[in-house]
Amino acid sequence: xxxxIILITGANGALGRALTQTFxxxxxxxxIWLGVHHRRDHADALAAAHPGRCRVVPLDVTDAGDWKxxxxxxxxxxxxLDVLVNNAGTHDDALLAQMKSExxxxxxxxxxxxxxxGCQAVMPAMISQRGGRIINIASLSALLPxxxxxxxxxxKAGVLALTSSLAKExxxxxxxxxxxxxxxxxxxxxAGMDAVARQRAVxxxxxxxxxRPEEVAEAVRFLACAQAGYITGSALxxxxxxx
Amino acid sequence: xxxxPELKKQIKQMLVENLMLQxxxxxxxxxxxxxxxxxxxxxxxxxxxxxxxxxxxxxxxIPDPEMARGVLKDVNSIAQAVALNPPK
Numbered sequence: 001x002x003x004x005i006i007l008i009t010g011a012n013g014a015l016g017r018a019l020t021q022t023f024x025x026x027x028x029x030x031x032i033w034l035g036v037h038h039r040r041d042h043a044d045a046l047a048a049a050h051p052g053r054c055r056v057v058p059l060d061v062t063d064a065g066d067w068k069x070x071x072x073x074x075x076x077x078x079x080x081l082d083v084l085v086n087n088a089g090t091h092d093d094a095l096l097a098q099m100k101s102e103x104x105x106x107x108x109x110x111x112x113x114x115x116x117x118g119c120q121a122v123m124p125a126m127i128s129q130r131g132g133r134i135i136n137i138a139s140l141s142a143l144l145p146x147x148x149x150x151x152x153x154x155x156k157a158g159v160l161a162l163t164s165s166l167a168k169e170x171x172x173x174x175x176x177x178x179x180x181x182x183x184x185x186x187x188x189x190x191a192g193m194d195a196v197a198r199q200r201a202v203x204x205x206x207x208x209x210x211x212r213p214e215e216v217a218e219a220v221r222f223l224a225c226a227q228a229g230y231i232t233g234s235a236l237x238x239x240x241x242x243x
Numbered sequence: 244x245x246x247x248p249e250l251k252k253q254i255k256q257m258l259v260e261n262l263m264l265q266x267x268x269x270x271x272x273x274x275x276x277x278x279x280x281x282x283x284x285x286x287x288x289x290x291x292x293x294x295x296x297x298x299x300x301x302x303x304x305i306p307d308p309e310m311a312r313g314v315l316k317d318v319n320s321i322a323q324a325v326a327l328n329p330p331k
Binding site: 128169170173 | 288291292296298299
């Protein structure tokens, strides 16, 4: 089977766009569904530029009903779903002593609960077709939690634990579940950093530069490919050598 | 309603194929427990696969663990549930 059906959440952001472009370039047959929530301008542009290969689907990852509807739409169109990339994420940094409980819940809800709902939504189809690839976008913060990110780091660490546990549950069904842990990558998440903070961050990276979204996307594309069939439950760091 | 021997045979075949069991359909007794020490050795992951396979092949929905415990006891109980749930 050469055509794969791929669903990417958070597809309107910089990493979502890079993921889409990388999958588009990687195979002429793949069909990519772009899950979008608050904004969809970039995703709509990609769908317009690649008719028949990219389709946009509304998807609030925190809403199990949205997941059900999105997966049903994809299955109605293709009768299968081969790859899920749980990419949607958010952050709302604050010191724990000053963190509002909404900040804790909101970040956990998108970054961790969203992955749970997504994996649960695609599971019947992947079990039924006895195969599938799930790639969760975690973060280096899950492994090296910085101050000011208790919500984000805890949620991403939860994603790693979920990845590892689910990988064991579904391995015998031909489904792999892996995570990537990007370090500093030039996306919207870093847009708020001023020049001094950026310089300080770069100085901590052995490669002395931020990563590019395409570099994360290539790793995800590999984990989704047939040749990565024996890799499951892993967490791949993409961080310029910070550890 | 008594399930037919043919249906039970189909279910045993489905068990063997879907769960990649190291035994043949003929080796599974109708009343042999599927789980537990005296059973054929299925675990919770097999149960998950079985739930999906029953819905796919027979349209039988098993929405909660309590129902799963009743239906997935042995081939007899599965066949009975399938027979009571004719395809729509």
